[in-house]
Amino acid sequence: MSRDGGTSLRILGIDPGLRVTGFGLIEKAGQRLSYLASGCIRTLREDSLPARLGTIHRGLHELVARHQPDQSAVEIIFVNVNPQSTLLLGQARGAAIAALVASGLEVAEYTALQVKQAVVGNGHADKLQVQHMVRRLLSLPSDPSPDAADALACAIAHAHGGQGLGRWSSGPLHVRKGRLVVGK
Incomplete structure (x- = not known):
């Protein structure tokens, strides 16, 4: 139930990043999804790490105050090739979660695999496929930027019944042929 007593729900999706944090806001009314807003919070490369984290935190805090979402969903970051980059990305994610x-807001968390599976139907879809499906699902006139598309996709995954990592199922999650499956 939303703030208006109806069955609509505003969901804010976040794709955290230290240089660019994408955000996407959708509304779910029954099975219908509607686009409300999307964009990016950009930090300055020459700023200190604390200043950049503060920019992310303030930006998301202002977005929540302006758009009044009912729920939020954030993409989970996994280890990549460069451990230092992973640590910095984790700090940006922490700033985003702290702001929410x-x-x-409660924060649901999704892996990129879960998001891609929910939006594209393939956990190993590329960024262009995600952008295109987000455009189609929300009836947008053009593809959103990659960071905004990832954030919108996270919100869509949440709207499609996910309630965060580990709450989609009653069993362990595995990847099989690019699909997220429950059980062995």
């Missing part, structure tokens, strides 16, 4: 929680 400080604004009174």
